[in-house]
Structures are given as C-alpha cells and as structure tokens.
Amino acid sequence: MKASIEDKVQTRIPTKHGEFILHYYSNSLDKKEHVAFVKGEVAGKEDVPVRIHSECFTGDVLGSRRCDCGEQLDMALDLINTAGCGVLIYLRQEGRGIGLLKKLQAYNLQDQGLDTVDANIKLGHLADERQYDIAALILHSLQVLSIELITNNPLKIDELTKLGIKVNNRIAIEARIHQDNLEYLKTKAERMRHMLSMPDSQ
Numbered sequence: 001m002k003a004s005i006e007d008k009v010q011t012r013i014p015t016k017h018g019e020f021i022l023h024y025y026s027n028s029l030d031k032k033e034h035v036a037f038v039k040g041e042v043a044g045k046e047d048v049p050v051r052i053h054s055e056c057f058t059g060d061v062l063g064s065r066r067c068d069c070g071e072q073l074d075m076a077l078d079l080i081n082t083a084g085c086g087v088l089i090y091l092r093q094e095g096r097g098i099g100l101l102k103k104l105q106a107y108n109l110q111d112q113g114l115d116t117v118d119a120n121i122k123l124g125h126l127a128d129e130r131q132y133d134i135a136a137l138i139l140h141s142l143q144v145l146s147i148e149l150i151t152n153n154p155l156k157i158d159e160l161t162k163l164g165i166k167v168n169n170r171i172a173i174e175a176r177i178h179q180d181n182l183e184y185l186k187t188k189a190e191r192m193r194h195m196l197s198m199p200d201s202q
C-alpha cells in the first residue's frame with residue numbers, strides 16, 4: 001500500500017516560544033498522532049528550517065536529564081520562531097521507535113553498564129528503528145521546496161534525501177553536556193556518527 005497522510009485540522013497555538021500553527025495528520029502507516037508545528041509561510045519556499053523531532057516522553061515532558069531531547073525541542077522552537085518561518089515535525093517514534101516500555105527497560109540496562117546501542121540490541125531491537133516516510137509526506141503536503149535540517153544525526157539527512165526531500169544544509173543543535181547525559185551523547189558521537197563536539201578529556 002502506498003503511504004498517505006491527511007491534514008485533518010490546523011489550529012493556532014501560542015507558546016512561550018512564539019505562535020505556531022499545529023497541523024494534525026492521520027496516516028495510512030500507523031495509528032499514531034503525528035503533528036507539525038508550523039511558523040510563518042512555508043509553501044513554495046526554499047531552505048525552510050525544519051526539525052524532525054522524535055517523541056521522548058521522559059525528556060520532552062518530564063525534563064529528564066538522561067538525554068538531550070527536551071533541550072533540543074526548546075532550542076529548535078526558539079530557532080524556528082526567530083527565523084519567522086519553519087516547521088517542527090513531532091514524530092511519535094518514542095525510544096527511537098521501540099516504544100516507551102522498551103526504552104525504560106533499556107534505561108535500566110544502561111544503569112547496569114550497557115550503552116544505548118547495546119541495551120536496544122539486548123532487548124531484541126535495532127539501535128534505531130525510526131522511519132521518516134511520514135515526515136517526508138508532511139513536508140510534501142506543506143509544499144516545502146527544500147530544507148535546512150536542524151539535527152546532528154547524518155542518518156536523518158540520508159533517509160530524508162532517499163525519500164525525495166532536498167536537504168540543502170544542516171543546522172547543528174547541540175545541548176549542554178553534563179554528568180547525566182555525557183555517556184548518552186558520547187555513544188551517539190562514537191557509535192551512531194552524530195556530529196557532536198565532545199570534550200576530548202571526558
């Protein structure tokens with residue numbers, strides 16, 4: 001079956017980062033509630049700043065310091081708001097696609113010494129099970145011509161390019177490094193090719 005999405009509703013959301021229009025999508029691939037937060041006029045535009053954010057209940061909602069997600073969400077919305085034009089797609093791919101239950105189990109394995117990659121593998125999953133088809137469909141639906149992707153993850157750029165999205169540039173989004181996220185960020189840099197500037201001495 002060919003993947004499809006439907007833009008079901010658009011509504012204005014004033015936030016501490018500025019005002020955005022929230023688009024709610026239904027889709028033919030899963031039963032999840034994927035959304036886009038849109039700033040300004042993006043249809044027919046080139047080089048639109050775009051963040052594709054993967055759901056992280058612990059980081060985005062609870063403010064967990066185990067990962068950089070919550071801080072990246074704030075930074076991306078500030079950046080898009082300041083640019084006056086852009087899109088944050090919030091994909092419901094909790095735990096890099098393995099779901100909240102498995103991510104929390106993976107956290108316990110990490111507390112026993114495994115890193116984020118090996119914890120996923122021990123639970124019978126791939127290191128990263130995310131897909132970006134729905135994000136690409138959302139960008140097509142918004143009639144964005146080309147993007148500047150806000151990410152440190154080269155895989156996201158590759159995947160979107162394969163799906164026909166023109167990624168003209170990458171905008172780095174590096175959260176503060178501290179004791180609680182150090183190992184997590186180190187693993188992303190060393191095992192998942194994330195473009196992060198890690199301190200040499202740590």
Ligand SMILES: Nc1nc2c(ncn2[C@@H]2O[C@H](COP(=O)(O)OP(=O)(O)OP(=O)(O)O)[C@@H](O)[C@H]2O)c(=O)[nH]1
Pocket residue numbers: 052053054055056057067068069072093094095096097098102103106107116120150151152153156173188194
């Ligand atoms: N399986 C698993 N998922 C995690 C863990 N920590 C965070 N996540 C999930 O990872 C996703 C975010 O992915 P990241 O690898 O942090 O970053 P990214 O989206 O690939 O890259 P950026 O665009 O640079 O942020 C969210 O869905 C989180 O819920 C973990 O230890 N294990």
Ligand SMILES: [Zn+2]
Pocket residue numbers: 056058059060067068069070
């Ligand atoms: Zn997170």
